[in-house]
Amino acid sequence: MKFIDVNGVQLSRLMIGTGDIKKWNGTEMLDQFIAAGGTTIDTAHQYREAEKIIGQWLRETGNRDRVVILTKGAHHDDGSPGARVTPEAIAKDLSESLERFGTDRIDLYALHRDDPAVAVGPIIEELNRHLEAGTVRAIGASNWTYSRIQEANEYAANNGLKGFMFDSVNLSLALAKEPRWEGCVSADEATSDWHKRNQMPLLSWSAQAGGFFSGLFSPEDRSNAEMVRVYYSDDNWERYRRTVKLAEEKGVSPTQIALSFVLNRPFPTAAIIGPRSASELDDSLKAMNIELTREQLEWLNLERGEIAE
Structure with missing residues (x-):
């Protein structure tokens, strides 16, 4: 397993999503x-x-000190x-999340959605109160645009506070044509460029594009x-074909190539995966070891017509 650092929190670059945990049996x-x-x-x-x-x-397992918890709040619905x-x-x-977990701190806390009509100042001030209290170790934004994150972090810098330390939006090889769910944000070219300049970690949800590269769709x-x-x-079907x-050339699965694309960005990334079986989990774990060249990454993303030999 490989790791990245967010404000002193070491998190695995593969993160397991639990939105469907009730289906796991x-x-x-x-x-x-x-x-x-x-x-x-x-x-x-x-x-x-x-x-x-x-x-x-x-x-039941006594695993609290072995795991990093990322949870989110303030969803509009x-x-x-x-x-x-x-x-x-x-x-x-x-407060309710802490009680449910039975813990005294959340390692990574993110706002689940944004409301552009709300001023960033009071939000950053509130999050800093929880940082100072030790109930959260790092703060981030989920489904905020990079411009709003920039605005919030400038407010923090100008007022002696800590700004957002990570971002969680959709980043995948298959580009979303429109939000998958209301209020969701996907990383476009401008977002990726901003992350490259600022080197802010991006924790991607739907990193495998809902199974688009699994072969189950046509x-x-x-x-x-x-x-x-x-x-x-x-364009996405051409990405799929490439x-x-x-994958055939490397002797791996297409889903591993697609996941490796997310893990090989020019800024820190982690990928939230949603395995439905032990074999799917194993498939994702193997993607950690795939090396892709810059030319291969550009070719996969339709930025060049020919792949380098």
């Missing part, structure tokens, strides 16, 4: 992930039962109606409306 997947060297678990206050299941697992990206909502969601099969809406495009070709 137990917590064996978490056990397998930890046994394979993974440390970082992605969840959210909005996932409701997931945090409780993780908390029970932590108590979580709890009482009305504004949710507020100091009050952040404090409420964080241009002719339009039965999965969400996949068609988000990922079906001529991924299959390179």
Whole structure:
């Protein structure tokens, strides 16, 4: 396993997502992930039962000091109606998450959504209160645009506070044509350029584009409306064809190539994966060892017409 640092927190570059934890029929997947060297678990206050299941697992296994918890709060569709990206909502969601986990700190805490109508100042001030209290170790933004993160971090710098330390948006080889869910943000070229300049870690959700490179989809099969809406495009199918070709040459799977693309950016990245079986988890773990050249990365992303020999 490989790791990156976020404000002193060492997190595994493969992170296991728990949005579908209730479909796992137990917590064996978490056990397998930890046994394979993974440390970082992605969840959210909005996932409701997931945090409780993780908390029970932590108590039963005694794994709290072995794992890094990334959880999120202040989602616009979580709890009482009305504004949710507020100091009050952040404090409420964080307190409830801590109770569900049965812990006194969250390693990585992110705001699950943004509300551009809300000033960044009070938000940064609230997050800094929790940093100072030790209830969170690092703060980040999930599904915020890079310009809003920049605005928040400039406010922090001008007021002697700490700004966002990581970003979590969708980054994958297959480019999303539109948000997969309301309020979601995908990394476009400008976002990637900003991360390259600032070297802020990007923790990608849907790093494998919902299984687009698994071979389960084709241009002719339009039965999965969400996949068609988000990922079906001529460019993405060309990316898929190139991924299959390179995977055959390297003797690996296309999903491993697609995941390796995310892990080989010119800025720190980690990938949130959602394995549905032990074999899918093993497939993702093997992607950590794949080396891709700059020319291969550009070719996969349609930035060059020919791959270097």
